[in-house]
Amino acid sequence: MPDLLRRAEFLLKILVERYIAEGQPLGSRTLAKQSGLDLSPATIRNAMADLEDMGLVKSPHTSAGRVPTQLGYRVFIDSLLTVQPLNAETIRQVEGEFVVGTDPQKLVETTSLLLSEVTKLASLVVVPRREEQLVFRQLDFVGLSGCRILVILVTEDGQVQNRIIDTERGYSPAELVHAANYFNDKYGGVAISEVKHILLADMQRTTEEMQRMMELALEMTRKMFVEPTDEGDDLLVSGESNLMDFPELGDIQKLRKLFDAFTAKRDLVHLLDRSMRAGGVKIFIGRESGYEALKDCSVVVAPYMVDGQVVGTLGVIGPTRMPYEHIIPFVDVTAKLLGGALSSIGR
Amino acid sequence: MPDLLRRAEFLLKILVERYIAEGQPLGSRTLAKQSGLDLSPATIRNAMADLEDMGLVKSPHTSAGRVPTQLGYRVFIDSLLTVQPLNAETIRQVEGEFVVGTDPQKLVETTSLLLSEVTKLASLVVVPRREEQLVFRQLDFVGLSGCRILVILVTEDGQVQNRIIDTERGYSPAELVHAANYFNDKYGGVAISEVKHILLADMQRTTEEMQRMMELALEMTRKMFVEPTDEGDDLLVSGESNLMDFPELGDIQKLRKLFDAFTAKRDLVHLLDRSMRAGGVKIFIGRESGYEALKDCSVVVAPYMVDGQVVGTLGVIGPTRMPYEHIIPFVDVTAKLLGGALSSIGR
DNA sequence: ATTTGGCACTCGATCACCTAGAGTGCTAAT
DNA sequence: ATTAGCACTCTAGGTGATCGAGTGCCAAAT
Numbered sequence: 001m002p003d004l005l006r007r008a009e010f011l012l013k014i015l016v017e018r019y020i021a022e023g024q025p026l027g028s029r030t031l032a033k034q035s036g037l038d039l040s041p042a043t044i045r046n047a048m049a050d051l052e053d054m055g056l057v058k059s060p061h062t063s064a065g066r067v068p069t070q071l072g073y074r075v076f077i078d079s080l081l082t083v084q085p086l087n088a089e090t091i092r093q094v095e096g097e098f099v100v101g102t103d104p105q106k107l108v109e110t111t112s113l114l115l116s117e118v119t120k121l122a123s124l125v126v127v128p129r130r131e132e133q134l135v136f137r138q139l140d141f142v143g144l145s146g147c148r149i150l151v152i153l154v155t156e157d158g159q160v161q162n163r164i165i166d167t168e169r170g171y172s173p174a175e176l177v178h179a180a181n182y183f184n185d186k187y188g189g190v191a192i193s194e195v196k197h198i199l200l201a202d203m204q205r206t207t208e209e210m211q212r213m214m215e216l217a218l219e220m221t222r223k224m225f226v227e228p229t230d231e232g233d234d235l236l237v238s239g240e241s242n243l244m245d246f247p248e249l250g251d252i253q254k255l256r257k258l259f260d261a262f263t264a265k266r267d268l269v270h271l272l273d274r275s276m277r278a279g280g281v282k283i284f285i286g287r288e289s290g291y292e293a294l295k296d297c298s299v300v301v302a303p304y305m306v307d308g309q310v311v312g313t314l315g316v317i318g319p320t321r322m323p324y325e326h327i328i329p330f331v332d333v334t335a336k337l338l339g340g341a342l343s344s345i346g347r
Numbered sequence: 348m349p350d351l352l353r354r355a356e357f358l359l360k361i362l363v364e365r366y367i368a369e370g371q372p373l374g375s376r377t378l379a380k381q382s383g384l385d386l387s388p389a390t391i392r393n394a395m396a397d398l399e400d401m402g403l404v405k406s407p408h409t410s411a412g413r414v415p416t417q418l419g420y421r422v423f424i425d426s427l428l429t430v431q432p433l434n435a436e437t438i439r440q441v442e443g444e445f446v447v448g449t450d451p452q453k454l455v456e457t458t459s460l461l462l463s464e465v466t467k468l469a470s471l472v473v474v475p476r477r478e479e480q481l482v483f484r485q486l487d488f489v490g491l492s493g494c495r496i497l498v499i500l501v502t503e504d505g506q507v508q509n510r511i512i513d514t515e516r517g518y519s520p521a522e523l524v525h526a527a528n529y530f531n532d533k534y535g536g537v538a539i540s541e542v543k544h545i546l547l548a549d550m551q552r553t554t555e556e557m558q559r560m561m562e563l564a565l566e567m568t569r570k571m572f573v574e575p576t577d578e579g580d581d582l583l584v585s586g587e588s589n590l591m592d593f594p595e596l597g598d599i600q601k602l603r604k605l606f607d608a609f610t611a612k613r614d615l616v617h618l619l620d621r622s623m624r625a626g627g628v629k630i631f632i633g634r635e636s637g638y639e640a641l642k643d644c645s646v647v648v649a650p651y652m653v654d655g656q657v658v659g660t661l662g663v664i665g666p667t668r669m670p671y672e673h674i675i676p677f678v679d680v681t682a683k684l685l686g687g688a689l690s691s692i693g694r
Numbered sequence: 695a696t697t698t699g700g701c702a703c704t705c706g707a708t709c710a711c712c713t714a715g716a717g718t719g720c721t722a723a724t
Numbered sequence: 725a726t727t728a729g730c731a732c733t734c735t736a737g738g739t740g741a742t743c744g745a746g747t748g749c750c751a752a753a754t
Contacts, residue, residue: 027717042727045718063717063734103497103511138489142501150450150505154489158497160509164450241606244599252591252599259588344492374746387698392747410705410746 008047011035012056013080016068020321023247025065070286070320073298077283077324084325086333094118094334098341103158108236111314111338116239119327121318122262124301125236125338126272127311136190139183141176149176155192157306157342235265235272246319248296257293267291272313275301281332286320296320300327302335306342314338355394358382359403360427363415367668370594372412417633417667420645424630424671431672433680441465441681445688451506455583458661458685463586466674468665469609471648472583473619474658483537486530488523496523502539504653504689582612582619593666595643604640614638619660622648628679633667643667647674649682653689661685 014035015026026034028041028048035044048066051057056072059065068076097114098107108127115123135156142150147170152162171179187195240262249255261267271289275282284299294317301315315331361382362373373381375388375395382391395413398404403419406412415423444461445454455472462470482503489497494517499509518526534542587609596602608614618636622629631646641664648662662678 025717029717040727041717042729043725046726049719059718061734062732063715065717103509138487140485140487140499142485144505150501150507152487152499152501152507154497154499158491158511160497160499160507162450162507164505238610241603241610244603244606250599252597252602255599256588256591259591263585263588372746376746388746389698389700390696392749393697396748406747408705409703410744412746 007037008050008054009075009080010037011044011047012051012068012072012076015051015057015066016072016076016080019067020323023321025060025067027065030065070288073285073320074288077285081324081328083329086326086329090118090330091333095337098337102341104342105159107338107341108312111334112236112238115314115316115331115334116242118330119316119318120239120242120245121316121322121327122240122243123236123238123314123316124268124272124299125312125314126269127234127236136187136192136195138188139180141171141180143171143173143176146170156189235269237262237265237268243318246321248319248321254296258297261291261293267293271299272301272315275313275315276303276310278303281328281335283324283328298322298324300324300331302331304335304339304342306339311339311342354384355397356422356427357384358391358394359398359415359419359423362398362404362413363419363423363427366414367670370668372407372414374412377412417635420632420667421635424632428671428675430676433673433676437465437677438680442684445684449688451504451689454685454688455659458681459583459585462661462663462678462681463589465677466663466665467586467589467592468663468669468674469587469590470583470585470661470663471615471619471646472659472661473616474581474583483534483539483542485535486527488518488527490518490520490523493517503536582616584609584612584615590665593668595666595668601643605644608638608640614640618646619648619662622660622662623650623657625650628675628682630671630675645669645671647671647678649678651682651686651689653686658686658689 011031015031018026018031018034028044031048032039032041032044048057051072052059052066055069056075057066058069060067094114097110102110104127108125112123112125115121115125136153137156138154140152140154142152144150144164147167148164149167149171150162150164152160154160187198190198240259243249243258244255249258271284271291271294281300281302284294284301286298287295289297289299296319297317298320299315299317300322301313303310303313305311314335316327318327358378362378365373365378365381375391378395379386379388379391395404398419399406399413402416403422404413405416407414441461444457449457451474455474459470459472462468462472483500484503485501487499487501489499491497491511495511496518497509497511499507501507534545537545587606590596590605591602596605618631618638618641628647628649631641631648633645634642636644636646643666644664645667646662646664647669648660650657650660652658661682663674665674
């Protein structure tokens with residue numbers, strides 16, 4: 001009887017929708033009314049019992065109504081959800097935020113704020129420092145006091161990194177300029193990961209004449225490229241405090257765990273990385289994320305692309321009971337818009 | 348009878364100390380024991396009634412003990428507190444964090460983390476973007492796509508700021524190098540605030556020959572210096588989630604207000620700025636800060652100096668009931684150490 | 695003049711107890 | 725297959741009693 005199954009599905013849909021809206025367990029009486037079907041509460045009860053057997057809903061205790069289980073949410077999202085098209089005005093407003101030609105860092109920060117403000121959830125944006133994809137553009141050396149040199153590295157996409165390094169001996173301004181020019185001529189347009197290799201290779205067969213330059217170059221590479229550049233520096237989180245408004249996270253202990261996860265970042269980055277492959281929006285419900293701290297949360301993420309290449313992921317995190325029908329399309333377009341804005345910066 | 352007054356003071360001291368340690372109202376019985384004085388609870392009660400008249404303590408309700416009032420804390424801190432010298436080992440460990448020659452930004456971030464980790468409170472570090480004090484060192488132009496130029500500004504103290512600007516027309520790499528050299532020769536070592544003025548002045552009497560360069564220079568100044576550089580970008584906060592462990596902040600609503608204050612930042616910056624003048628550690632108790640969100644918190648801050656000049660402030664924020672005798676000296680030495688580490692970078 | 699013991703009193707916390715209401719599962723009737 | 729009816733369960737919320745901690749004040753003691 002596919003008819004019965006269909007009805008059960010329909011009831012599940014209503015139930016999840018109402019529960020997301022109200023936040024309270026639904027009883028058979030209310031569900032009977034809300035469904036619009038001309039069925040008595042008793043019938044609904046039977047159907048609900050079936051849903052419970054299937055593990056899609058459960059009741060917190062004997063005399064409360066039913067709430068969706070994690071699996072229930074899953075089914076709802078995968079096959080029952082009807083996403084709302086974005087409010088046209090919202091779209092326009094959001095587009096306005098992505099002013100072309102802002103530098104990437106700012107752009108990403110704005111996006112993070114935008115996400116959390118519009119959704120009233122906590123937002124996440126990952127900017128993978130994928131050295132492999134970064135292309136070297138220019139290097140500058142600025143002599144500071146003593147043997148300290150400020151190295152400024154610019155990549156094709158307009159990102160700037162800088163770092164102070166200690167050298168074996170002092171260098172004159174002229175030497176620094178000379179060295180920088182040498183670098184820039186030789187390595188301009190080469191992928192950073194390549195630069196490392198080439199440098200190391202060159203170092204083998206260096207002539208006496210290039211000795212001094214290479215000496216500096218060696219120190220550069222070691223300090224600038226090889227030494228770890230603070231992993232975890234690449235996750236932006238905003239709007240965490242929005243989560244305090246949700247009664248289901250009212251337990252301070254839970255909240256504490258969640259906030260600690262935000263500062264630890266490592267796990268979150270890993271989680272978001274998992275969705276890099278996925279073409280579009282990906283949703284982790286409760287324990288699906290694999291992290292205990294997120295067990296009462298859902299994560300909605302989407303990768304964003306620059307020139308057809310996935311370069312990062314963004315999304316929001318909030319209680320499992322969140323308005324997916326609005327959140328999903330919003331995360332989706334934000335990813336697209338950020339990708340677009342970033343694309344227009346490159347060469 | 349200064350004798351009685353002295354005793355009352357002493358009792359206040361014990362009371363505050365015990366309350367800070369235990370977090371529970373103190374009754375006359377316990378206080379009689381804890382004080383070590385050979386007095387009966389009844390006597391203590393009389394003394395406590397006096398303290399209450401003076402507005403130094405109050406009882407939450409009739410049959411609870413007494414807790415310090417804001418004024419009580421004030422008196423305690425101003426004249427009764429005996430600060431604990433820092434654990435020698437802690438000092439050494441902390442000193443280890445300030446490795447000489449790290450770039451300023453990193454240094455400040457480390458400090459913020461250090462503060463919150465050691466004190467288990469939320470930490471604040473202000474890095475005032477005091478243009479007046481920044482000295483221009485070097486400028487670089489990197490041409491991006493179309494008319495977009497990446498401008499990199501380096502100041503004497505090793506800070507690097509960068510910005511993408513749109514120009515009226517495209518410039519060739521040679522032009523950019525030329526312009527940069529011109530800039531660097533002319534303005535190296537001049538205070539940023541001066542650069543603005545000189546530039547504007549020069550622009551008046553520019554010769555035809557310099558026209559093009561000045562055209563670029565004009566755009567530079569406008570976009571780089573004049574347009575506001577995101578005020579508020581200069582406050583670092585860490586360890587907010589530490590605050591969730593304090594029962595007195597257990598009220599989600601209060602917590603929410605506090606966290607919102609952290610993200611708003613404006614008020615906090617203003618608060619910290621107020622302590623810039625003070626020579627050493629300054630303490631705001633509860634409402635003294637003037638901000639409603641902080642009414643149950645205390646703020647302990649100290650300015651830090653580079654080359655004898657106050658350049659910023661740092662400190663912690665936590666519940667009024669915090670172990671001042673440890674926090675105060677710790678904030679103090681942290682400020683000194685950060686100042687020291689920053690001083691050693693400049694020329 | 696201070697200190698103290700005694701005593702009545704107040705208030706919060708805890709517990710047992712009750713009730714109302716919401717919701718269920720099951721059975722028998724339709 | 726649906727429904728009405730009914731007994732049952734469980735929570736939320738309220739009441740009242742008790743306990744213990746702590747106070748304030750008075751009169752006695754030092």
